[in-house]
Every structure is written in structure tokens, then in C-alpha cells.
Amino acid sequence: MQPGLRYYPGRLDADAQRQLVETLRGTVAEAPLFTPVMPRTGRPFTVRMTNLGVLGWVSDREGYRYQPTHPETARPWPAIPGALLELWRAVSGYHHDPEACLVNFYNGGAKMGLHRDEDEDDVSAPVLSVSLGDTAVFRMGGPERGGKTETLKLASGDVLVMGGASRLCYHGIDRILQGTSTLLKDSGRINLTLRRVTRP
Numbered sequence: 001m002q003p004g005l006r007y008y009p010g011r012l013d014a015d016a017q018r019q020l021v022e023t024l025r026g027t028v029a030e031a032p033l034f035t036p037v038m039p040r041t042g043r044p045f046t047v048r049m050t051n052l053g054v055l056g057w058v059s060d061r062e063g064y065r066y067q068p069t070h071p072e073t074a075r076p077w078p079a080i081p082g083a084l085l086e087l088w089r090a091v092s093g094y095h096h097d098p099e100a101c102l103v104n105f106y107n108g109g110a111k112m113g114l115h116r117d118e119d120e121d122d123v124s125a126p127v128l129s130v131s132l133g134d135t136a137v138f139r140m141g142g143p144e145r146g147g148k149t150e151t152l153k154l155a156s157g158d159v160l161v162m163g164g165a166s167r168l169c170y171h172g173i174d175r176i177l178q179g180t181s182t183l184l185k186d187s188g189r190i191n192l193t194l195r196r197v198t199r200p
């Protein structure tokens with residue numbers, strides 16, 4: 001594993017996962033999932049997304065960026081739930097709260113190509129990822145595109161902290177293992193990534 005990558009399998013127990021999904025249902029009603037498109041090409045992502053927090057990550061023909069409002073409703077993103085802030089404070093090792101929580105929803109066929117999270121000004125803060133629902137095959141590489149990669153299965157309740165050298169490493173989701181969890185009513189997977197965007 002890359003230095004600075006910390007893996008906490010089953011960090012959230014079944015109750016905590018259910019409560020989080022319940023909370024997310026409310027926030028997604030307020031800030032609906034949307035389908036981002038790739039800059040320039042306009043090709044749609046296979047995941048649908050929304051955000052929580054004072055800033056949210058969006059991608060459209062103009063590029064990738066953080067913005068304070070939902071691209072379709074133009075309303076501010078809902079607040080990051082307390083349980084996620086507590087998790088960040090407990091495991092991030094970073095002394096300021098996250099500003100963004102990207103919510104990715106993967107249906108059975110969705111995936112995410114290898115990329116680096118590099119739209120944040122503060123890359124000294126880790127990115128903290130929470131997996132809910134069906135298991136995903138997560139692929140982790142090095143700092144350069146085309147380098148050696150390895151895979152890790154992320155199951156419901158798993159937490160991954162990408163800090164240190166791993167913070168700017170390539171990663172993505174190869175595929176979702178359908179039917180591996182019963183947490184979400186209609187199957188699929190939710191991934192939450194907590195991010196610090198601005199320098200404190």
C-alpha cells in the first residue's frame with residue numbers, strides 16, 4: 001500500500017451505516033443527485049453525485065471545480081452531518097474540519113476511471129472515504145499515470161484515509177460487486193469523500 005494510506009475495514013458498524021443512509025436520504029432530497037459530464041467532451045460520468053458542505057465538487061464542460069451551490073437547484077449544499085464530522089475528527093489527523101463531502105452513487109454498472117484528487121488548495125489534509133452498500137473494487141496506483149497499481153475491495157462501513165504520499169496518487173473504481181450488501185434498498189453503492197478544500 002502507498003505510504004500515508006490508512007484502511008479501517010468495518011469502521012462503521014451496521015447501525016451507524018443505517019443511520020448514515022437515513023441522513024443521506026434527507027440530504028439527497030434537498031440536493032438531488034445529478035449526472036456530471038466530462039470537461040470539453042461532455043461525456044456523462046457513470047456515477048451520479050451530489051455534495052454536502054460549504055463547497056461541493058462539480059464537473060461540467062467548463063472543467064472541474066468547487067462551488068458553494070448545487071448546479072441544478074442553485075441552492076447551497078446541505079451541511080455535512082455531525083456523524084461524518086466526528087469521524088473526520090477521529091481519524092483524519094487534521095486539525096480543521098472538512099469543507100466538502102462528495103457523495104457518489106454507483107449503480108451496478110458504474111465505475112470511476114483512474115484520477116487524482118487535485119482540485120483542492122490544501123493537499124496537506126487527507127481525503128477520507130466512507131463506503132456504503134455493495135462492495136467496490138478500488139484501484140490504487142502511484143503519483144504518475146501508468147504506474148503500478150493494486151486493488152483493494154471496499155465493503156460497506158469501510159473507511160479509507162488517503163493522506164501523506166497517497167494523497168496525490170491515482171485511484172479509481174474498477175467495478176461494483178452487485179448484491180454484496182443489503183444496506184441500500186435498490187442495491188448499488190454510495191461513496192462519501194470528505195475533503196478540506198481551502199487552506200485554513
Ligand SMILES: O=C(O)CCC(=O)C(=O)O
Binds near residue numbers: 129171173
Ligand atoms: O468511490 C470511491 O471509493 C472513490 C471515489 C473517488 O475517488 C472520488 O470521488 O474522487
Ligand SMILES: [Mn+2]
Binds near residue numbers: 115116117171
Ligand atoms: Mn478520487
